[in-house]
Amino acid sequence: MVGESESRPSGATLALVPLLGLLWGFNWPAVRIALDEIAPWTLRAAGMLCAGAFLVVLALLTGRSLRVSRCQWPQLIVTGLLSIAAFNILLAFAQLVAPTSRIVIVTFTMPIWAALLAAVVLGEALDRRRLLGLGLGLAGLTALGWPLIVGGGLSLGLLYALIAGVGWGAGTVLLKRFPVSAPAMTVAAWQLLLGGLCGTVGMLIFEGVPRPAPLQSATLFAFGYHVILAQALAYFIWFGVLPRLPAGAASMGTLMVPAVGVLGSMIFLGERPGLGDWLGLALVLAAAATILLPPRAVAAPQARRG
Template sequence: MNGAAPAGQHGQSKAMLVLLGILWGLNWPAVKVALSGVSPWALRSIGLSAATCAVFALGLLRGRQLAIRSGRERMHIAVAGLLNVAVFNIVLTFAQLGAATSRVAIITYSMPLWSVLFARIALGERLDRLRACGLLLGAGGLAVLLWPLLGKGMPQGVLLALAAALTWAAGTVYTKWARLRSEPLAVAAWQLLIGALVALTGLLSFEGWPHWHGLAPQVLAALGYHILFGMALGYLLWFNIVARMPAGVASLGTLLVPVVGICGAVVLLGERPDASDLWGFALIFCAALCVLLPGGVAARRHAH
């Protein structure tokens, strides 16, 4: 009896991870469709607000301590929220307006490579052979992907996708450097709230309150999917998974997201990635595997 429960929980966690990969993967084409009728500021305001409410509700249902009492922790959470949630999500949404969804997804998921590089600089983490190989593969993948675009003029969406990956990586390393001691669910909830407030501030400053009448049915359907499944249910699943599985295994499982996202862009949006996109994706995917595999996840710091 005692041995069956953990095995059952592990199987359930893996199923949740697959479901999350599908939900977040399909969120890429959903966002692209929603952006045909809704502005990036409005999309992120409502999406991040839904995720914030869902995660706070989860914390309250679990009886977790959601208050952040330390001033130092509040400051670090505010900076991490700006990098990990606000800037990342907003820049990424604008990126999808200026480039193909599949290409944006490929570039965004170069994030693990940048996080390894930033961790080497900021945290002194050593580069073992696996992670060094990952960096080389990732650099090769980005070169294959971006080289054909240089002669034509780099699309703004590609540059914004790269900026989103860099911001996500910087926020991840910053959070690690800050060594936050607060309840992880509280840290996540407050970061999401910061992201929602920044997006709402941008919306009201640049556009004013949105008007939802007259939206095409496919835009409404995509917006509903993004709010309910991509954000609210997606984040609920993610924090349930993180609570059940090692962080490295959970992160490795998220590599399903760009695969589903690219397939979704091909099937639902009619995109046709060219050879450089596919080769670049293959190299970046293998690079992320090298970084996220157990040997690459372990942080090896210099001995003092």
């Protein structure tokens, strides 16, 4: 049932949709800047632990239970490893060896893999809309990857990003197949803490205990942005406010992320995407919109133009 607050969201609530897209979009260049002086395992461990802890506090303040049934911990752990831990850690290493703008584009194929895996695991029908989205997504990857293959610019970072996107899709579908009987904020909190634990273990094995060292102001700002704004504030908006909105409105914030990420890479990192990058971005965005937006949200603008 759709409540009145959801059917008639306030202007302030609607304004949080593009804000979320900006927060997560500009997180891409922020992470890349932070990686210049902060090791990848350390950066991801800190980010996920802080985000998970923030959600725990937020859940307690809003009266949500943090309890998860013992029999449901296996699916919570497996899906968290796929969609949170592996996703974040792989992308940190991807950004070290490939342009951030390209990593953004490849990663955002994740709704496409989720739709494809849902057809296999959940038996969801691949209707015309989803098939169109899959076709657009594959065309986008081809437009992005073919010039790199021909020119010898294909890097391991793009493979990391692709695996991260598939992992996110797999974790999302498995959680739908084996749901956890707990609030979404609780599930996300435990998954982020699990991801932070994985990052901490990797940090101790591969990087050792971090030693305090002076950091450049740009690195400090980027790290603060990543932890406070792109993690804590963005998750607060996602779980605290956007559930009151229709799915189509909330999805628009998600669709902003890759475009803002590419723009931020140009502004803050000095990257200059080529024609294949722009074409790939346009096709991947179209694919994600086709899959993510409800049919009514896609059809409504057409009806207004008629």
